[in-house]
Amino acid sequence: MMVPEERRNADAERGEMPVVQGIPIGAPQGGMAMVAFTTLSPEEQVVLNYRLAVMCFAFLDFLTTLLNVLTAVMGTGYYWWELLLLIFLLGPLSGLLGAKHLHQxxxxxxxxxxxxxxIAQIVFAVYFFWLWHILFAFLQIWITKIVFTFCRCLSRIPLERRAQLLDLKEVELRMVYW
Incomplete structure (x- = not known):
């Protein structure tokens, strides 16, 4: 005897049931899982898939920028103009908050x-021509491409749909840990 899920998969493979791509929403009721699917556009899928990566990149950028500022201040003494380097923390901080709240x-x-x-990493790679600078330049190009793709796809999603995506993500997390 086949379980309902195996039967649905077999029916879908034979073409008797349409296959819908989406995120399952809803909670199990009456012992059987009542699942409804919502379809996602390709932009919404990219945003949901890249969101965590962009948040991680922004957090790591924040930490490395903070460490660079601290070593500049500690290494040369305390100068007021070196504290202006803290302005560079605004970029990663805005990326972290923007990805978390889907704010374009x-x-x-x-x-x-x-x-x-x-640009700075490429200049260092060309000027010093050390292997580490070349590797960091390629890594930064890759990170920039991911962040740009995330931002471009996020700009194509209407504001009210972004709020729905955040709600869907919360429902999905609750279903995983339920």
């Missing part, structure tokens, strides 16, 4: 920060 303008600020950082 904050994410666009982070894209600008990533582009500037990419």
């Amino acid at each position: 303008s904050l994410t666009a600020v982070y894209v600008g920060f990533c582009v500037l950082k990419t």
